[in-house]
Amino acid sequence: MLSDPMLTMDGVWKKYSRDAIFHRSLREDLLNVFTRRFDNVLGVNDFWALSDISLSVAPGESVGLYGHNGAGKSTILKLLSGVTHPTLGSLNVRGRIAPLIEIGAGFHPDLTAKENIYMNGAILGMKIPEIKAKFDSIVDFSELSSFIQVPVKKYSSGMYLRLAFSIAIHSEADVYLIDEIISVGDTEFQDKCIDKIIELRFKGKTLIVISHSHDLMRRVTDRIIYLEKGEVVARD
Numbered sequence: 001m002l003s004d005p006m007l008t009m010d011g012v013w014k015k016y017s018r019d020a021i022f023h024r025s026l027r028e029d030l031l032n033v034f035t036r037r038f039d040n041v042l043g044v045n046d047f048w049a050l051s052d053i054s055l056s057v058a059p060g061e062s063v064g065l066y067g068h069n070g071a072g073k074s075t076i077l078k079l080l081s082g083v084t085h086p087t088l089g090s091l092n093v094r095g096r097i098a099p100l101i102e103i104g105a106g107f108h109p110d111l112t113a114k115e116n117i118y119m120n121g122a123i124l125g126m127k128i129p130e131i132k133a134k135f136d137s138i139v140d141f142s143e144l145s146s147f148i149q150v151p152v153k154k155y156s157s158g159m160y161l162r163l164a165f166s167i168a169i170h171s172e173a174d175v176y177l178i179d180e181i182i183s184v185g186d187t188e189f190q191d192k193c194i195d196k197i198i199e200l201r202f203k204g205k206t207l208i209v210i211s212h213s214h215d216l217m218r219r220v221t222d223r224i225i226y227l228e229k230g231e232v233v234a235r236d
């Protein structure tokens with residue numbers, strides 16, 4: 001029997017505005033007041049970051065999103081993680097999600113790495129005893145044991161990445177959203193991350209992966225969706 005998909009997107013459109021960037025005239029402001037009342041109409045300076053995206057991912061599948069800068073890859077992950085919502089269309093995600101989207105976005109800069117492990121672990125749905133039991137393993141994987149009492153605002157972006165990735169892979173999520181995470185940090189750590197991603201696949205987790213490396217994408221995904229200017233242009 002075929003199981004239900006872990007995640008679906010059905011005719012999803014996402015409208016963004018360049019308003020913050022460009023100076024508008026009064027006429028444009030008036031036009032916007034009118035057009036904003038209709039989701040399917042673009043106002044002055046609005047654009048479709050995503051156009052009519054449909055997607056269905058089965059449990060245990062690993063799917064890559066590939067495309068140039070601005071193609072809409074991260075926007076899809078933000079929609080799936082609930083950070084933002086579709087303008088039109090619908091989407092559904094089952095189970096626990098571990099979004100590795102904006103590295104360290106869930107960290108509090110003034111708290112130490114240890115405190116952030118507890119806070120971020122809880123955000124990812126882990127209970128305190130579970131975090132306690134996995135604490136040493138989280139620290140070991142991150143290779144940050146000497147810096148565990150240091151506030152993370154003193155961390156480099158590579159250290160942030162190590163900590164964020166390590167917490168997420170210990171979180172026993174059902175769906176992992178992985179945005180370019182593998183391209184940050186040194187190559188040794190990148191290899192460790194790739195091994196972990198392959199391990200998650202073997203465990204039957206559902207993965208959505210973004211990378212600018214097509215070779216890497218081939219290694220860690222079952223299929224790739226190609227995006228261009230917010231549209232799906234190919235699937236393989």
Ligand SMILES: Nc1ncnc2c1ncn2[C@@H]1O[C@H](COP(=O)(O)OP(=O)(O)OP(=O)(O)O)[C@@H](O)[C@H]1O
Pocket residue numbers: 016017018049067068069070071072073074075076
């Ligand atoms: N909050 C926002 N407000 C306005 N425009 C946005 C916002 N977030 C993203 N965009 C725009 O939406 C488009 C798609 O962005 P997105 O980050 O999804 O692309 P991407 O394929 O992930 O690119 P990259 O490879 O550079 O990360 C881009 O033109 C981007 O500038």
